[in-house]
Amino acid sequence: MKEIPALVRVFAYLSLLTVGGGMAAFPEMKILTVEVHHWLTFPQLVHLYSVGQMAPGPNMMMIVSIGEWAAGVLGAIVVVIAFFGPTSLLTLIVGRLWNRLANWRWRPSIQKGLAPVSIGLLLAGCFTFARGAVTGFETACIAVSVLLILLQYKINPALLVLGAALLGALSFQSH
Amino acid sequence: MRHKAMSKLDASVAIQQPAVAAAVSAPATVLQIFLEFLLIGATSFGGGVVAYLRSGLVAKRAWLDDKSFVELLSISQSLPGLNSTNMAILVGDRLRGLPGALAGIVGMCLPGGLLMFVVGMVYQQHGDHALATAALKGVAAAAVGLILATAVQLAKKSLEHRADAVFVVATVLGVNRLHQSVLRVLVVVGLLAILWYRPRTVQKEKGAP
Numbered sequence: 098m099k100e101i102p103a104l105v106r107v108f109a110y111l112s113l114l115t116v117g118g119g120m121a122a123f124p125e126m127k128i129l130t131v132e133v134h135h136w137l138t139f140p141q142l143v144h145l146y147s148v149g150q151m152a153p154g155p156n157m158m159m160i161v162s163i164g165e166w167a168a169g170v171l172g173a174i175v176v177v178i179a180f181f182g183p184t185s186l187l188t189l190i191v192g193r194l195w196n197r198l199a200n201w202r203w204r205p206s207i208q209k210g211l212a213p214v215s216i217g218l219l220l221a222g223c224f225t226f227a228r229g230a231v232t233g234f235e236t237a238c239i240a241v242s243v244l245l246i247l248l249q250y251k252i253n254p255a256l257l258v259l260g261a262a263l264l265g266a267l268s269f270q271s272h
Numbered sequence: 273m274r275h276k277a278m279s280k281l282d283a284s285v286a287i288q289q290p291a292v293a294a295a296v297s298a299p300a301t302v303l304q305i306f307l308e309f310l311l312i313g314a315t316s317f318g319g320g321v322v323a324y325l326r327s328g329l330v331a332k333r334a335w336l337d338d339k340s341f342v343e344l345l346s347i348s349q350s351l352p353g354l355n356s357t358n359m360a361i362l363v364g365d366r367l368r369g370l371p372g373a374l375a376g377i378v379g380m381c382l383p384g385g386l387l388m389f390v391v392g393m394v395y396q397q398h399g400d401h402a403l404a405t406a407a408l409k410g411v412a413a414a415a416v417g418l419i420l421a422t423a424v425q426l427a428k429k430s431l432e433h434r435a436d437a438v439f440v441v442a443t444v445l446g447v448n449r450l451h452q453s454v455l456r457v458l459v460v461v462g463l464l465a466i467l468w469y470r471p472r473t474v475q476k477e478k479g480a481p
Binding site: 110112113114115116117118119120121122124125141143144145146147148149150151152153154155156157158159160161162163165166173177181184185187188189191192193195202203205206207208209210211212213214215216217218219220221222223224225226227229230231232235236237239240241242243244245246247248253254255257258260261262263264265266267268269270 | 312313314315316317320321343344346347348349350351352353354355356357358361362365366370373377380381383384385387388389391392393395396399402403405406407408409410411412413414415416417418419420421422423424425426427430431435436437439440441442443444446447448453454455457458461462464465466467468469470471
């Protein structure tokens, strides 16, 4: 129960960082949930995030697991509202003003300017994530293979992730 | 003069009317919005939620035409928040106002949220089993490849100028090397990039006779 205010603060803040996608908030999520509040360990965060990529719907629903660990069912609900509330409200307002904003001189500037920054944040999040996920030669091979396959072929990424789970279960257990 | 202006206005309204009518061509109830987003939220495996949204909202339900779908998607992408939930808000609001928006986002989040609730419980109890740890090691490595592929595809689509590469690198270095907070990097590099692409029309007007 005592974690609820911290959960609200952390996930409402992370919400506003998700420019271009959830991964943008990952470096900050690691600092706040692992290092500051100790709700889970870094390997656990990496595991939950990866499993969350296989779940249907918004790819950040793994925040539910963090809320649940920190403060039970209430924690899970609070985290979802804190994480999706602020951006949803902003989207609702901007969506309604859009016809007026459509001709705003700075609108194309903002869209063009934020495009490279959001890709940079995606990469930065990915590199932070990779520090926990790519731990040796074998994991590097899996990551590179998935990258190359996805760039070359149209295939459902969930299948590749599932394949990697099987491969991992078969080969990493003895290590 | 006044009459002329009026008729001009009428004509422009008449031209706009079909487009507006086509934007919301099929009626939707709040319950239908909830159920459609629940279905998309439950079946969109593999991350490409946008494709699922298009086939559900445009092709199947005909709630939006392709043009308004792309317009709403561009709003979603230029705001913080996930594309999937921002789209649920925008589409729900356009169809049925605030209740529609709430129905959309709750439907969108419910299946994945319930699933991750169960996954979280199971992982907490059994996550340290050797088999689970080994499988998760593979999954996490695959996720890195998946995220990098997304970054490459996005870069191909939306990066046009050489300056964009500078902004990408500055953002990565700011977060990963200088260990600045994501918020600070977002504000500093974001503002610089927006100023770089500032509106140029003022200069043109100056130059005009």
